[in-house]
Each structure stands twice: as C-alpha cells, then as structure tokens.
Amino acid sequence: xxxxxxxxxxxxxxxxxxxxxxxxxxxxAFLAEGLPSTALEDWRYTDLAPLAALPPDALGPDASASTxxxxxxFVDGLDALxxxxxxxxxxxxxDANTRLDAPLRPTARAHQRHRLHLARGSEATLxxxxxxxxxxxTVFADITLDAGARLHLIRLNDxxxxxxxxxRLRLGIARDANIDMVCxxxxxxxxxxxxxxxxxxxxxxxxxxxxxxxxxxxxxxNHIWIEHRAPHCTSxxxxxxxARDKARAVFDGLVRVHPxxxxxxxxxxVANLILSPTAEINAKPELEIHADDVKCTHGATFGQLDEQAxxxxxxxxxxxxxxxxxxxxxxxxxxxxxxxxxxxRARVTQRLLRQMPGGDEMRALQMEGLRMDAQS
Amino acid sequence: xxxxxxxxxxxxGQDILKGITLRIRAGxxxxxxxxxxxxxxxxxxxxxxHPDYVVTQGSVRFGGEDLxxxxxxxxxxxxVFLGFQYPVxxxxxxxxxxxxxxxxxxxxxxxxxxxxxxxxxxxxxHRVKQMKMDPAMLSRGVNEGFSGGEKKRNEILQMLVLEPKxxxxxxxxxxxxIDALKVVADGINLMRSPERAVLLVTHYQRLLDHVQxxxxxxxxxxxIVKSGGPxxxxxxxxxxxxxxxxxx
Numbered sequence: 261x262x263x264x265x266x267x268x269x270x271x272x273x274x275x276x277x278x279x280x281x282x283x284x285x286x287x288x289a290f291l292a293e294g295l296p297s298t299a300l301e302d303w304r305y306t307d308l309a310p311l312a313a314l315p316p317d318a319l320g321p322d323a324s325a326s327t328x329x330x331x332x333x334f335v336d337g338l339d340a341l342x343x344x345x346x347x348x349x350x351x352x353x354x355d356a357n358t359r360l361d362a363p364l365r366p367t368a369r370a371h372q373r374h375r376l377h378l379a380r381g382s383e384a385t386l387x388x389x390x391x392x393x394x395x396x397x398t399v400f401a402d403i404t405l406d407a408g409a410r411l412h413l414i415r416l417n418d419x420x421x422x423x424x425x426x427x428r429l430r431l432g433i434a435r436d437a438n439i440d441m442v443c444x445x446x447x448x449x450x451x452x453x454x455x456x457x458x459x460x461x462x463x464x465x466x467x468x469x470x471x472x473x474x475x476x477x478x479x480x481x482n483h484i485w486i487e488h489r490a491p492h493c494t495s496x497x498x499x500x501x502x503a504r505d506k507a508r509a510v511f512d513g514l515v516r517v518h519p520x521x522x523x524x525x526x527x528x529x530v531a532n533l534i535l536s537p538t539a540e541i542n543a544k545p546e547l548e549i550h551a552d553d554v555k556c557t558h559g560a561t562f563g564q565l566d567e568q569a570x571x572x573x574x575x576x577x578x579x580x581x582x583x584x585x586x587x588x589x590x591x592x593x594x595x596x597x598x599x600x601x602x603x604x605r606a607r608v609t610q611r612l613l614r615q616m617p618g619g620d621e622m623r624a625l626q627m628e629g630l631r632m633d634a635q636s
Numbered sequence: 637x638x639x640x641x642x643x644x645x646x647x648x649g650q651d652i653l654k655g656i657t658l659r660i661r662a663g664x665x666x667x668x669x670x671x672x673x674x675x676x677x678x679x680x681x682x683x684x685x686h687p688d689y690v691v692t693q694g695s696v697r698f699g700g701e702d703l704x705x706x707x708x709x710x711x712x713x714x715x716v717f718l719g720f721q722y723p724v725x726x727x728x729x730x731x732x733x734x735x736x737x738x739x740x741x742x743x744x745x746x747x748x749x750x751x752x753x754x755x756x757x758x759x760x761x762h763r764v765k766q767m768k769m770d771p772a773m774l775s776r777g778v779n780e781g782f783s784g785g786e787k788k789r790n791e792i793l794q795m796l797v798l799e800p801k802x803x804x805x806x807x808x809x810x811x812x813x814i815d816a817l818k819v820v821a822d823g824i825n826l827m828r829s830p831e832r833a834v835l836l837v838t839h840y841q842r843l844l845d846h847v848q849x850x851x852x853x854x855x856x857x858x859x860i861v862k863s864g865g866p867x868x869x870x871x872x873x874x875x876x877x878x879x880x881x882x883x884x
Contacts (some may be wrong), residue, residue: 593728
C-alpha cells in the first residue's frame with residue numbers, strides 16, 4: 261500500500277481556521293491506523309489501496325472553519341479520517357410528535373459528518389446523495405430514533421466512473437420506532453457502504469431495500485450489520501444486484517439475534533443478476549442466533565435473465581437487446597419502487613436506463629408509458 | 637402461407653417431432669389435437685423460434701421465406717404470433733408499455749411509421765373493450781398477479797392489438813371457464829379473414845365448438861397420424877386418443 265502522506269499534505273493546505281486541534285488529532289489517528297487491510301475478514305473483497313494512489317487535489321478536505329472542536333474517539337481509521345476531513349454536517353433534532361414534510365437534503369460537501377435525532381413520535385425523510393463530482397467522498401452519519409419515531413431514509417450513489425465513496429451510517433432505533441431505507445448504487449469506481457442497525461428496544465423495526473448495479477470497472481461493497489438486541493423487533497432486508505462489464509459487487513449482511521431477543525422476526529434476501537462473464541458478485545447474507553424463539557430467514561440467489569420472459573418478449577417482436585434491457589429494468593424496479601419521493605425515483609430510473617444498452621429506447625418508451633398511463 | 641415439410645426436431649438430445657408435414661393456406665383454421673407429450677407444444681414454440689429446440693431435418697417456409705432462419709422477433713414482425721400455454725409474468729412493465737414496445741418494434745422492422753401515442757391508446761382501448769377487459773389492466777404489470785384465465789385473455793388481447801397473419805395458439809383454451817372461453821373464441825373469430833390463418837393447438841374439442849376449424853389433425857408420437865374435417869374433433873372427444881395411438 262502506498263504512503264498516505266498526501267492526506268496530511270491536503271490537510272496542511274487548508275486555511276488555518278479549518279485546521280482545528282480536534283481535526284488534526286483525528287488526522288493523526290487516521291495516519292497511525294492507516295487504511296484497513298484486506299487481511300481483515302470485513303475487507304476481504306474490498307481493497308482501499310486506490311485511495312492511497314489518488315492525487316492530493318482529489319482528496320478535498322473541507323475548508324470551512326469548524327465549529328465543533330470537541331475531541332472525539334474513533335471506531336477505526338476511517339472514522340478518524342471522516343472526522344478530520346469533514347467540517348460538520350447536519351446536526352439536528354426533530355421535535356417530538358412533529359413531522360417534517362420536506363426531505364432533509366444535506367449540502368453536497370465532499371466530506372460530511374451528520375447527526376440526526378428524531379425525538380419521540382416524530383417523522384422525517386433524509387436523502388443522502390453521494391452523486392456529486394468529488395473524486396473522493398466520505399459520509400458518516402449517526403442517526404437515533406426515540407420511541408415511536410419514523411424515518412424514511414434514502415442513500416443514493418450514482419457518481420461518475422472516477423468516484424471513490426465511503427459511507428457509514430449508524431441507526432439506533434428505540435421502542436416501536438421504525439426506519440425504512442432504500443439504498444441505490446449505480447456508479448462510481450470504488451464504493452464502500454456500511455450500515456450498522458441497532459434494534460435496541462422492543463418493537464423496533466427496519467426495512468432495507470437496496471440495489472447495487474456497478475458498471476465498467478466499478479466496485480461496490482455493501483456491508484450491513486443488523487443487531488436484534490431486544491424482543492419483538494423486526495428486520496426486512498431485500499437487496500438486488502446487477503453486475504455487467506468487469507464490475508464487482510460485494511454484499512455482506514449479518515443479522516445477529518442477541519440472547520433474550522425472543523420473537524425476533526427477520527428476513528434477509530439478496531438476488532443477483534450477472535450479465536457478463538467478467539462481472540463478479542460476492543454476496544453473503546449471514547445469521548447469528550443466540551435466542552431460541554425467533555423467526556429468521558436468509559438467502560441469496562445468483563442468476564441470469566429469465567429465458568422464458570426473454571422469449572416471450574421476442575415473440576411479440578421486441579428485439580433481443582431491448583428485451584434484455586426491459587427485463588433488467590424490471591428486476592431493478594422491484595427495489596426502485598420503494599423510493600417514495602417521485603422526483604428522486606424518476607431520476608434514479610433515468611440514470612439506470614442511461615447505463616444500459618438500448619436504454620435510450622427504453623427511456624423513450626417509459627416516458628411515453630407514463631404519459632399513456634396518465635391518459636388511460 | 638405456412639409450409640411445414642418433414643420437420644424433425646429435438647430438445648436436450650431427445651427427438652420430439654419425427655417428420656411433420658403440414659400446409660396452411662391463408663384464410664384457413666387448422667386445429668392440432670393430441671395427447672400430452674405428443675409434440676404439440678414443441679411445434680408451437682418451434683414455429684415462434686424458441687432457441688432450445690433444434691431442427692434436425694425438414695423445413696418450414698412462411699410466405700415463401702425460410703422461417704427457421706429468422707429470430708423470434710423477425711418472425712413476429714412478419715406476422716407470426718404465438719399465444720402461450722403459460723404466459724409469462726413481467727412485473728414492472730405495464731401492459732401498455734409492453735404493447736407499445738411490441739407494436740412499434742414490429743412496425744419499425746417492417747419499415748412502417750410508429751403510431752402516434754393518441755392513436756395507439758385509442759386502438760388499444762378499442763381492443764380491450766372487445767376482450768371485455770378492465771382498462772385499468774393496461775397500467776398493471778404484464779400478467780402480474782393475473783389469474784390463469786386473465787392471462788389467456790391477455791394473450792388474445794395482444795393478438796388483437798398486433799394483428800398477426802399467422803396465429804398459433806397453444807392450449808389457449810385450457811384453464812378457462814365457459815364465459816372466458818367464449819370471449820377468447822370471439823377474439824379469435826374477430827381475427828379470421830381471408831388474409832390470415834389460425835393454428836389452434838388444443839387438447840380438447842370444447843374450443844372448436846366456438847371456433848370452427850377447416851381441418852383437424854391428430855398429433856401422436858411426433859407425427860400427424862390422422863387428418864380430417866371438424867367431425868374428427870368430435871370423434872376424438874368421444875373415443876379419446878387411444879385408438880389413434882395404437883394405429884400410429
């Protein structure tokens with residue numbers, strides 16, 4: 261692995277007001293720790309070495325003056341790196357029993373460190389979008405829900421083919437609170453997304469729908485940990501992967517049912533579509549159960565497009581390439597339909613179509629289809 | 637219109653069709669009947685271009701052209717339609733978009749202009765009405781959550797929208813109640829014309845009460861073992877297939 265000196269150089273180039281003691285301490289912690297090695301089980305399929313090879317001007321530490329200068333402790337080197345390079349982010353509490361109608365959309369800084377707290381019975385939508393131009397971006401967020409709160413969470417990544425992304429979200433969910441989340445990864449060169457879900461009190465629930473569809477040489481890694489720490493909690497995870505070209509995708513999901521977390525209800529399904537012989541998907545849903553009265557399922561499938569459906573479309577006159585695109589869209593639609601804000605859903609769908617062969621034709625059809633549905 | 641000459645075909649190394657010769661002229665309705673496993677479905681799928689079947693001998697010409705040399709989509713554009721025994725569900729693609737994609741692709745392949753959206757919608761809605769279907773189905777996914785009968789009705793709807801020349805209907809009657817059977821039969825009759833031909837593949841005589849065939853053929857063991865007029869279907873209904881299989 262190359263040297264990480266350019267991380268320090270990028271930091272030292274910041275204006276003085278940005279170089280606070282806390283950020284510097286975080287940088288030192290990161291440099292002492294280094295990047296995670298592929299010898300670690302959680303990093304087996306994802307090598308962050310390309311980060312060491314990024315040009316210094318690609319690193320983009322936030323030049324804003326920091327307000328919060330309290331020293332922190334770090335979970336690992338990446339946590340420290342995010343602390344050093346981010347100058348803040350969303351820091352917000354939603355008042356009890358209130359509902360935010362407009363989605364929260366943090367400004368598109370390269371490095372972001374958010375804290376969001378939903379007080380009892382509140383409801384909000386948060387959209388974390390890492391689709392900007394920054395070659396290197398880290399987004400870390402600490403999200404906690406008090407009893408009965410609801411959060412609709414969307415994490416989008418449709419960055420360009422040179423983009424490097426690291427995200428880590430911690431979701432703490434209290435009694436009868438619930439998060440539904442949609443994760444979409446369509447672009448980027450190298451992405452690692454971590455999601456830590458803590459179902460901490462009875463009745464807490466989480467629903468995760470995800471789509472990862474890297475193209476070209478892209479590499480997307482989703483690592484998810486769901487901790488069932490209390491009885492009567494529910495988790496639903498349904499991810500879909502599409503890999504084409506020489507793309508690689510990693511999915512690693514662990515549902516851990518702690519002792520006493522009786523009546524846990526958990527489902528983990530991962531379906532993958534491999535559209536090219538040079539593409540690769542490593543998907544590993546796992547279960548670890550330490551309670552005896554639980555209902556847990558998990559499974560992963562890997563396949564190609566349904567030949568029967570392909571034949572069906574072709575007998576109706578649809579050319580093979582378009583038929584393949586149509587079926588691939590269908591596969592993705594299963595996830596995308598869960599995106600609630602219509603404008604976001606439309607944009608993601610358009611982007612997905614753009615990266616598919618015959619996508620233009622499909623896009624025209626789809627637009628027309630929407631118009632026709634409106635008229636019929 | 638369709639000339640099948642000494643057709644032999646296999647799938648997974650197993651011979652299914654063992655020398656079928658059949659000529660269908662424009663304006664005719666042919667019924668192919670036969671017991672399960674006789675090769676009826678194989679013949680239907682093969683005519684539509686299913687990639688799993690390998691022709692080992694013989695030929696199929698459609699309008700003088702070598703049909704077997706064409707992709708399924710090219711066959712469709714020339715006017716071959718297959719009504720599936722088990723129509724496929726395609727969730728996420730609405731029936732409207734599906735029909736539009738199909739019709740436009742066919743028109744494009746034939747060098748015709750695509751229909752304007754408004755004309756297309758009017759055309760489809762007209763056909764939906766003829767099939768006594770709920771127009772709301774157009775914005776639902778293709779066959780998504782449809783009952784067996786609804787799926788078969790949808791096959792005929794697609795046929796009415798696409799207006800093919802040769803309609804091969806593979807057990808379109810199976811799984812239909814009497815009312816649905818009549819709607820489906822009406823749809824087929826609507827398409828009968830001196831320029832078109834129908835090949836009904838069926839296990840039962842029931843459909844033939846509503847769609848009167850000109851010729852009935854019995855397929856057994858991969859061959860046509862008997863041909864006749866509409867009376868043959870009634871004879872089969874009474875006697876079953878046993879006597880013919882023995883003869884074969």
